[in-house]
Amino acid sequence: MSKIIEDTARQVLETVPAVMRTIRAEFRSQRSRDLSVAQFRALAYIKNNDGASLSSLAAHIGLTLPSMSKLIDGLVGRGLVTRSSDREDRRKICLQLTDTGKNELEAAYDHTQAFLVDKISSLAKEDLDTVSRSMQILKSLFIADHSEKSTLKTKK
Amino acid sequence: MSKIIEDTARQVLETVPAVMRTIRAEFRSQRSRDLSVAQFRALAYIKNNDGASLSSLAAHIGLTLPSMSKLIDGLVGRGLVTRSSDREDRRKICLQLTDTGKNELEAAYDHTQAFLVDKISSLAKEDLDTVSRSMQILKSLFIADHSEKSTLKTKK
């Protein structure tokens, strides 16, 4: 039993970085206006957490506050994100996607997904199911508190 | 059928980066002497391609020659790699791991694998099998000609 665990861990460690490299390379090859991976992730988070604060975004992406502030500077400057001040707590900022930001995010996502569709389209249905279920299992293990909605913050 | 493919692609796109982030974060947290991911990969490549040239290494890792030269500077300076001149073509250099380099590589790998073992140890055997098979499937798709795969050896 222990051996199965170790073997699986080794396989994850061998495979995930390789898949990630491919995704990253494909993503980079198509970004029209130099959207970095961190910026892409920021857009995705803001989309799912409309009105998010800079702190919650930084915590989720894993950047420091100053780094995130600068990153957001770039996104605001390019018209992909709006940065307004929070009405309830004026220290905070309220981040939202513009329509352009939504489109840019969707385009980047779609392109990369299309690339993956092409990659896996040769698989038999059985194998697709296996990969699909495996992704769900891994997601449950590796994506823990992703659902930090802006509505239920202020918990102190 | 097409929908299954698209859904699976989307799941891969959502899940793999999250798992990768976790692996990367864990890897970073334990590197004793600031071994970057690129350096780790370079060590792994040199281990599997003893006497490799700088060009072949750069091509494999995906760095330019000057960048790789600098990266190797660091590894040589820290005693993890030796850089001697190739006897048959004196323009080339001959890269090899020192014993320290081998140990450092092995330690970095083992630690990260141990972390993953801990992460997945709560899974039922069925789920472990699913993940394991899924990794094999993805590996066959995403690791085509990279000879880096034998890097991560089975042990214990």
Place this chain on the structure above:
DNA sequence: TATTGTTATACTCTATAACTATA
């Protein structure tokens, strides 16, 4: 001339520290 590698230089990304404004 072409190839292998190094040096010089610059840019991007991210960090830490110090600061302002608000709570």
Place this chain on the structure above:
DNA sequence: TATAGTTATAGAGTATAACAATA
């Protein structure tokens, strides 16, 4: 005092350009 965010500055990592040595 504590928290949210910004500005200033520095370091790591990587790129391009120009160069030296060898083929």
